[in-house]
Structures are given as C-alpha cells and as structure tokens.
Amino acid sequence: MKQKQEVSRTVKLIKKSNDLVEGRYRFDIWETRVFTKMLTLIRMDDEDFKEYRIFLKDVVHDFGLSHKNAYKLLKDGAKGLTKKEIRIIRDTPEGLKEFQTHIAVGVDSFVKDGNYLDISFHPKMKPFLLQLQTQFLMYDIRNVLSIQSSFSVRIYELLKQYETIGKRRFSIQDLKEMLDVQDKYPLYANFKQRVILKAQEDLEKSTDIRFTFEEIKSGKQVTELVFHIIRNKEILELRQNNILPTKKTKEELIVINExxxxxxxxxxxxxxxxxxxxxxxxxxxxxxxxxxxxxxxxxxxxxxxxxxxxxxxxxxxxxxxxxFDPIQEEKEALEANKQKAKQQELAKQQEQNKEQLLQALKDEYEESRIALMNTIFTKYPDLSKEFLTDLRNKRNKENAPFIVQLAYDHYITDIDGLAPASKEEIIYNHRLGGSFSALLIEWFDVNFMNEMNEMNEQFKEKVQSINL
The missing domain is CATH 1.10.8 (Helicase, Ruva Protein; domain 3)
Structure with a gap:
C-alpha cells in the first residue's frame, strides 16, 4: 500500500562534472551524506568556494535519519572527507592525465552539543563543481536521500549520465576502480551481491531510474556488465502526486535475461x-x-x-x-530477397577469390617447376646437351611426330648473354611455352619421376585446400 506523506515541493539539485562522477574514490555513507549536503549549498553563480555551514538537524531531516548518534556520525563523516582523496582521469589536448586532490578542507564544530559544522571544498575541486557549462550531471537530490549504501549512490550517478542512451557498459575492472573496491570485493560473486544487486534494489525503490544488467563472459569468468537503464515511472508518478514510495522486497525486483x-x-x-x-x-x-x-x-x-x-x-x-501480419510478411520477403542477393554476391566474390588463388598457385607451381629443372640441370652439368641431342635425334628420324618437329624447329639459339645448349637457353625457350615446353616437361616427368611427383603432390594439397 502506498503511504501518503508530506513531501517537500522544493527541489534541490546536485550538479557535478562528468569527470568527477567517474572519478576513483570511496566514501562511507556518512561521508556521502555530508558531501551531498555540501553540493546543495553551492550557488549556480558562485565563482569560488565558501566555508559552508551545515546545520546537522537539516541533514537529519533531509535524509530521514533516526540514528541516535547521527550528529556524531555526521561530524565524523565531515572529518573523514578532509582525509579522502579523489583520482580523476581527464582527457586533455596533451592526452589522458591523472589528477589527484583532497576533497574537503577545514572542519570546525563544537566538541559538545554543537548543532552545526563549518567545512569547505578543497580549492582544486573548483573545475569539477563551479561554473559548469558543459559535460556535467545534474539530478534531484531526492533520488539519493533514502539510499543507505554509498556504492548505490555512485552507481546511480554513473547510470544517470547515460539515461538518455539507455545502456552503459563497464568492464568489471573499470567499475571496481571507479568505486575503489578492488581490495574490498576481489571476488565477482561478492561484488555482485553486495554492490550490483544492492544498487539494483536501492534504485528500484528510491530513484527516478532503475536497471537490469547482463553479464558478459570471457570463458567462464564474468568480465563485463551491460546495464540497461529504464525510467522508474512508479517513483516519478509518486513524486508528481507528492507521495513517498513504500519499500519493496527483493522478490519484487525483476532481473531479466537478454x-x-x-x-x-x-x-x-x-x-x-x-x-x-x-x-x-x-x-x-x-x-x-x-x-x-x-x-x-x-x-x-x-x-x-x-x-x-x-x-x-x-x-x-x-x-x-x-x-497473419501482411506488413511483417512483406518485410520478411524483402529481407529474404536481400539476403539471397547478398548470398549470391558473396558466392560470386568467393568464386572470384578462388580463381585468383588458383591462378596465383598456378604461377607459383610454374616457378617451382622451373626452379626444380634448374636444380637438376645444375646437378648434372651435361644434362642440357644430352636433352638437346636427344631432341635433335628424334627430329631427324623419318616420320618424326609433328610436336617434335615444331619443338625443334622453333627452338631459339644465339640468345645474347646465354651460352649455346646451356640450361639457361633451355629454360628461356621453356618460358616461351608451346611445343618445346610441353616436350621438356614430359621428358623431366619420365626421367626424373620421383622429384617431379614429389613437387606435384605438394601442389595438389594446396589446390585441394582452395577447393574445399
């Protein structure tokens, strides 16, 4: 049942730079409350920080605190802020730079029965809180007043930045570094239970956005999270009607798959x-x-x-x-035709690629065969003369085969730079192709069968791999 309670109509806004939102730091919940209250005291036109007086009763009222030691815990939170440092990674014209500074300075408060404390931001925090014109996050403070976990507040801010996009992706390592919990939750299972699922519950219950998330794995290990950010319509409607939300159980939260x-x-x-x-x-x-x-x-x-x-x-x-959905049928038919055309184009391209590979392999084979012939000629210095003598004898026989006649009659000699009847002269004529080349290959296949077959088998395997 929804409970009607009086809710302040005055909206206080939190405004901070995106760099600050994504900074590396960790507060406890009392430090978070003091820090948040300090943010509400900054005026839009402030050009410098002031010493801010925080009345503890206002913080207790704003955050709905009932802890009997709230005043003491808030003072301890303020002191803790002065010891905390924040690391910010900034994109500058010179490249990524790491900036580090304390957050707050100087806390004055009464030792006993004090109802306020005075505190100020560290001067180096100015670029992240004052005179912000671009690249900043602004949200209604009511979204974080009832949240009891500082990590949930941080995750709210990190997701609120991407509300209009609707999705944000983090590596587990980056998210842990932003929340500064590498040492606190080294195991993902604990991090998920204590931080992610707790934030999901808190945001669903208290803020204007909620989220579901997907776990992305590398092997068996979860390495990334994809957050899907959804407007929390129920909370927004309650605020519009000036009603405070009631608490939801964990069972009421919905965790969804892809x-x-x-x-x-x-x-x-x-x-x-x-x-x-x-x-x-x-x-x-x-x-x-x-x-x-x-x-x-x-x-x-x-x-x-x-x-x-x-x-x-x-x-x-x-x-x-x-x-029957005629529109979908038409879309599917168009998509089917598009896919068919795409497949045909792909098949055509694959065939062209195959032809190019086979041609390249053919050229490689020819060069390898010439290299093998050259090696054999070198191994047997008189082989080139023996081959040409054998060819001449076959040509001089009556009724010599026509291919032998063509090969011998068209054999070119007296080539500049090449010795007569040398292996270089034979290879030169072989490269011209025709009958002589065919006879030379046949002669090597017969007389050096093992060497030629070994080379042929190697290229058969290459051809088969292309045709698969």
Whole structure:
C-alpha cells in the first residue's frame, strides 16, 4: 500500500562534472551524506568556494535519519572527507592525465552539543563543481536521500549520465576502480551481491531510474556488465502526486535475461508495459511466438492504424495460435530477397577469390617447376646437351611426330648473354611455352619421376585446400 506523506515541493539539485562522477574514490555513507549536503549549498553563480555551514538537524531531516548518534556520525563523516582523496582521469589536448586532490578542507564544530559544522571544498575541486557549462550531471537530490549504501549512490550517478542512451557498459575492472573496491570485493560473486544487486534494489525503490544488467563472459569468468537503464515511472508518478514510495522486497525486483530485455524494449513505451508481463508470456509461449504478436501490433501502429490499448491487444493475440501480419510478411520477403542477393554476391566474390588463388598457385607451381629443372640441370652439368641431342635425334628420324618437329624447329639459339645448349637457353625457350615446353616437361616427368611427383603432390594439397 502506498503511504501518503508530506513531501517537500522544493527541489534541490546536485550538479557535478562528468569527470568527477567517474572519478576513483570511496566514501562511507556518512561521508556521502555530508558531501551531498555540501553540493546543495553551492550557488549556480558562485565563482569560488565558501566555508559552508551545515546545520546537522537539516541533514537529519533531509535524509530521514533516526540514528541516535547521527550528529556524531555526521561530524565524523565531515572529518573523514578532509582525509579522502579523489583520482580523476581527464582527457586533455596533451592526452589522458591523472589528477589527484583532497576533497574537503577545514572542519570546525563544537566538541559538545554543537548543532552545526563549518567545512569547505578543497580549492582544486573548483573545475569539477563551479561554473559548469558543459559535460556535467545534474539530478534531484531526492533520488539519493533514502539510499543507505554509498556504492548505490555512485552507481546511480554513473547510470544517470547515460539515461538518455539507455545502456552503459563497464568492464568489471573499470567499475571496481571507479568505486575503489578492488581490495574490498576481489571476488565477482561478492561484488555482485553486495554492490550490483544492492544498487539494483536501492534504485528500484528510491530513484527516478532503475536497471537490469547482463553479464558478459570471457570463458567462464564474468568480465563485463551491460546495464540497461529504464525510467522508474512508479517513483516519478509518486513524486508528481507528492507521495513517498513504500519499500519493496527483493522478490519484487525483476532481473531479466537478454531475451526478456529485447522483448521489453519493444513494448516499453506502451501504457501499462512492465517486465512482469513479458516474463509471464515467456512462461507460456516461446520467445518467437511472443515477439511475432508484439511485432504485429507495432506494425499496425506504424502504418497509422489506431490501437487504443496496445498491451491489451497483445494479450488477446497471445491466445490466438495463428495470426497473419501482411506488413511483417512483406518485410520478411524483402529481407529474404536481400539476403539471397547478398548470398549470391558473396558466392560470386568467393568464386572470384578462388580463381585468383588458383591462378596465383598456378604461377607459383610454374616457378617451382622451373626452379626444380634448374636444380637438376645444375646437378648434372651435361644434362642440357644430352636433352638437346636427344631432341635433335628424334627430329631427324623419318616420320618424326609433328610436336617434335615444331619443338625443334622453333627452338631459339644465339640468345645474347646465354651460352649455346646451356640450361639457361633451355629454360628461356621453356618460358616461351608451346611445343618445346610441353616436350621438356614430359621428358623431366619420365626421367626424373620421383622429384617431379614429389613437387606435384605438394601442389595438389594446396589446390585441394582452395577447393574445399
């Protein structure tokens, strides 16, 4: 049951640079409360920090504190702030730079029965809090007043920056560094339970945004988180009606998987849309079945057809085993044609690539064969003369084969720089192709069968690998 309580209409805004939001630091919850209260005391037109007087009763009231030692704990929080340092990674024209400074300086308070304390920001914090024109985060302080975890406040700010985008991705290492908890939660399971799930509960219960998240793994280890950021309509409606939200149990929080997220994104703008509906549908029907009915309704709206209650219409379609969506059919047909054309183009390109590879292999084979011939000629110095003598004898026989006649009659001699009947002269004529080249290859295949076969087998394997 929602509980009506008097809520202040005065909205106090927190404003800080994005660099500060993403800084590396860790506060406890009392330091966080003092820091937050200090932020509300900065005026938009302030050009320098002042010594800020914080009345402890105001902090107790604003944050709804009931702790009997609240005054003492707030004073300890203020003192703790003066000892804390923040590390900020800044993108400068010279490259990324790391900036480090204390956060606050000077705390004055009465030893006993003091009802206020005086504190100021460290002067080096000015670029991150004063005269901010661009690259800053601003939000309603009411979003963090009832949160009991400083980590939840930090995660709220980190996600609030990306609310309009709707998604933010962190590596586990980067997120732990921002929250400065590498030593506190070295194991992901503890980090998830104590920080991520706690923040999910706190934001759902208290802030204007909520989130679901996906775990991205490398092997078996979770290495990244993708946060899906959703406007918390319930909290916003309660504030609009000046009602404080009631506490939700952990069981009421919805943790969704990737399929549920995809389907919810399709309906999230419909009135009455909620994650529980998606989950209930998926308990009964396959994901594709649910998606097809959501898509039908969205297609009808896209072409201008009036649908008064989209979520109700989708619910009615769930019990219809067969539906016909002409718009989706047309889209699928166009997509099928597009994919077919793409596949045909891909097949054509693959064939061209194959032809190019085979041609390159053919050229490589020819050069390897020439290299082998050259090696054999070098090994047997008189071989070139023996080959040419054998060719001449075959040519001089009556009824010599026509190919032998062509090979011998077209053999070129007296080549500048090449000795007659040398291996270089034979290789030169071989490169010209034709009958002589064919006879030379045949002669080597017969007389040096082992060497030629060994080379041929190597290239057969290469050809097979291309044809696979």
């Amino acid at each position: 399929i549920e997220q995809e389907l919810f994104n399709l309906v999230k703008d419909f009135k009455g849309a909620n994650l529980k509906s998606i989950q209930n549908w998926l308990k009964t029907y396959p994901a594709d079945y649910v998606k097809s009915r959501i898509t039908l309704v969205k297609n009808l709206l896209q072409v201008g057809q009036k649908v008064d209650n989209p979520m109700g219409f989708i619910q009615s379609l769930m019990i219809q085993p067969n539906i």
